[in-house]
Amino acid sequence: MxxxxxxxxxxxxxxxxxxxxxxxxxxxxxxxxxxxxxxxxxxxxxxxxxxxxxxxxxxxxxxxxxxxxxxxxxxxxxxxLGAPGTLREYRLALGLAPADLALRIGMDRAAYERLEAGGAWRGSDRQAAALAEVLALPLPALVRFTGRDGHLTELLTSAATTRWQAYVRPVGQVVPLSRQQLRSVLQELHGAYQATMAATLNWGGSDSAEESGRAGRAFLDGILAEFWARAGEPRP
Known part of the structure; x- marks a missing residue:
């Protein structure tokens, strides 16, 4: 379709x-x-x-x-093809028809076609793993195609702005990276965010708090891409 x-x-x-x-x-x-x-x-x-x-x-x-x-x-x-950016483009790169891919990941064809057309992911963890294996998906693409980008962004935002240690396990449930790597990346994100806030506050002047808020929001707006880069998984 x-x-x-x-x-x-x-x-x-x-x-x-x-x-x-x-x-x-x-x-x-x-x-x-x-x-x-x-x-x-x-x-x-x-x-x-x-x-x-x-x-x-x-x-x-x-x-x-x-x-x-x-x-x-x-x-x-x-x-x-150029570098694939959508689920359909990853499939096309391998020359697979929608029905063939749906069969290989154990998903109803109509359900897969809805997903490719922009629908929400309704599959299981087993189907997600099969999708990643068949299409050789990078981890950031898998998270995006299975609709977990938003949840991951919320977790990363909380980790950067509060106690990062409390978010190692929740983030690990979304992103299958080692606990040691997650601890390192979340600690780096937390430190980078706090340093950004502190740097703008130290400028002094009546506008420093406002500037700090803007800098903090800008950092958080790009936190997902920052996470993937620090994890060694550049976001496509």
Missing amino acids: PVHTQGGEPRRPPFHAEAARRLREALGMTPAHVAYGIRAAFGIPVPPATVASWERGESTPTEAELTALAGALWCAPGDL
Whole structure:
């Protein structure tokens, strides 16, 4: 089931035009050869001019066309995509159909398609682990796709602004990192937040408290990205 924009048009995959051109040229093929391969193997009538348009970045293939193009170029769909940022893009990079992925993680197809279209995660921990394994998801992506970003942000905010020690276990229930690593990262976040607040208060003047509040809010607004960076898991 395609994801649609507000205008009703199917959202195209994040196509890497330059990669497509390089792969075609490395095989000694012309756009006409590629178009023929797509039509012969996949039954999709794509004119050579369309293939050339994809390579110039003037248009992008649909999901079905992307899979066919990868087949014609003897590569994986992921070789024709930019860095994945959505659940659908991670799936496309592996050339999996929604039904295939749903089957592999033990989820109803309709439930998975709702998730990919922006619905809330309704799966189990076992299904979440299977999703991460099948798609090779980075930890930040898994937390985001399973809808735990907001809860994690709340825990991190409390850890930075109060006693961080009390939040090692709750954060560990959301993020499967070692207790030692979590203690270290939460202590660093707490120290960084307190240092930010103290630095602005030490500026002196009647506006120092207001400046401190702004600096503190700015730090907390970015606390999730800061957590992933300090944990060695850059957020996608």
